[in-house]
Amino acid sequence: MIPRSTYKLLMTIVLLWGIRFSVSASSTDSASAYSTEEGVQLADSAQTEEGQDGESGKFNPAEMILGHILDSHEWHFFTIERKDGTEIHGSICLPVILYTPGEGISIFSFHKLHHPQVYKGFALDANEKIVRTDGKKFYDFSITKNVLQLLIAFTLLLLIFISVARNYSKYGTKAPHGIQSVVEVLVIFVRDEIAKPMLGSKYKTYLPYLLTLFFFIWINNVIGLIPGAANVTGNIAVTMTLAAITFILMMVSSKKNYWLHMVAPPGVPIPVLFLLVPIEFISNIIVKPFALMIRLFANMLAGHLLVLSFIALIFIFAGISVVAGLGASIFSVAFAVFIYFLELLVTALQAYIFTVLTALFIGETLAVGSGHDSEHH
Secondary structure, eight states: OOOHHHHHHHHHHHHHHTOEEEEEEEETTOOOEEOTTTOOEEOOHHHHHHHHHSSTTOOOHHHHHHHHHSOOSEEEEEEEEOTTSEEEEEEEEOEEEEEETTTEEEEEEGGGGTSSSEETTEEEOTTSOEEETTOOOOEEOOOOHHHHHHHHHHHHHHHHHHHHHHHHHHHTTSOOOTHHHHHHHHHHHHIIIIIHHHHGGGHHHHHHHHHHHHHHHHHHHHHHTSTTOOOGGGSHHHHHHHHHHHHHHHHHHOOHHHHHHHHSOTTOOHHHHHHHHHHHHHIIIIIHHHHHHHHHHHHHHHHHHHHHHHHHHHHHHHHHOHHHHHHHHHHHHHHHHHHHHHHHHHHHHHHHHHHHHHHHHHHHHHHTTSSOHHHHO
């Protein structure tokens, strides 16, 4: 049960941000509008869909797939097309927070940019991006779909670990029960199978970060598999941030011997140093964080692309004929379900791999020439 005070706080935040559920009808034959000041092209959602397809009502697989993968200022759940050609969109319009130098902060619901299309000098271009009609520079601090899901994952982490901490304080070392029994197994696994082997005697210093990293990635991976949810770990900006934090820890934890081993490897002839040192530098400073970023991003994005592509095949063949659509649906659904269950395994596997590599890279900065290489290996 969520405490009453926490519930009131969450409800207050929701009301202040102006998150609203909007069911809006838009005609598929509406024309684009243009700003008379700067010539900024504006378009509503129906016009954008028609412009991409070339003709109204035609299924666009690229639009469907990108709509589920890309970040957005609204959380879209469904679209229902009426017989009269209008569409009903069910979505949560998220808060838009924009800062314009010299004018201050503007906070409003994303719904305002649809009805009307220009609001407080801001509008949407043909690609559904926020622009200023007067061309002024501004900064976007909006709560987008990915940001909201990160906040949801953060809240889940707090609820899980606060609950586990309360159980420990209440029951002590007695046999765990409920969610505590699951979390305890995972915590022990990360400690004994990742932190200790990779970090040796220093594992206690970095164990909190490794546990946070493991559970944060896993929870976001699992939430991303829920239909309609955002694929946060399939966003390269998120994985880049996680890799950057690991890189900072690597640099902060690095010892003198780590840098000496990189710029002047012992026992290497001087002519070879001119070739080896740049390779070592690129490998440790660039390749490692880049590998962390790309590995998680590519694996989580690929799984979603495969599932969505199989689903899109049904509508593509249905556009040819009903029989072709029914035939394609048998194989598409079967493969989509197989990939989906495979992704359930991948969610935990990618969280494990990212955590292992993080511990390994940090351990290398501690172990090289510091007297416990054997323990590390």
